[in-house]
Amino acid sequence: MKFVQNIFDQTRPLVEKDGKRNLLYPLHNALETMAFVPDHTSHSGAHVRDAIDLKRTMVTVIFAMVPALLFGMWNIGRLHFGAFGEESSLLDNVIFGALKMLPLITVTYAAGLGVEIYFSWKRNHPVNEGFLVSGLLIPM
Structure with a gap:
């Protein structure tokens, strides 16, 4: 590191x-x-004093959303194979769901972060960490 x-x-x-x-x-x-x-601190009084910053908190929220994402991927595959009357295993369902879901997540993050970086550059502000969570919630 x-x-x-x-x-x-x-x-x-x-x-x-x-x-x-x-x-x-x-x-x-x-x-x-x-x-x-980050090496910078707040200039005024903070509401909550904690060892982690906002980005680390958002990453924790993303980790909490992973089980829902995995269930959603499995459910996409289960509904697909069930609609055609085919037998499928757990792995087949998850792989099919991942193939449908991962492109959506990738495009959402690429477009959203591109817009975030553009506007932070235009306004001379740091990138907002809220999009880490929004970028995963939008395709879900």
Whole structure:
């Protein structure tokens, strides 16, 4: 992890306000705060004092949604094979459901994160971490 941290430390001057690639700052900030705990703190009083930040909380919510996602994938396969009157195993159902569901999730994350990064770049704000959860809820 120290290797990855060194890469972020070396590229940070390039993407900050006076850097050559300052247009990439929102993307750099989003990737860095997903990989590591941010080094900045709030300037005013916080409502909740905890060891984890908002992005880590959102990742916890995503982990909590994984069982529902797996059940949904199984159910897609079960309904498909049941509609044609075919016998299928648990693995067949999950694989069929994953083949139908994963492209939806991929497109949702790609389009949504592209829009998030574009607007954070235009407004000079960091990428909003709420899309991590929304990007999985939309296709579900």
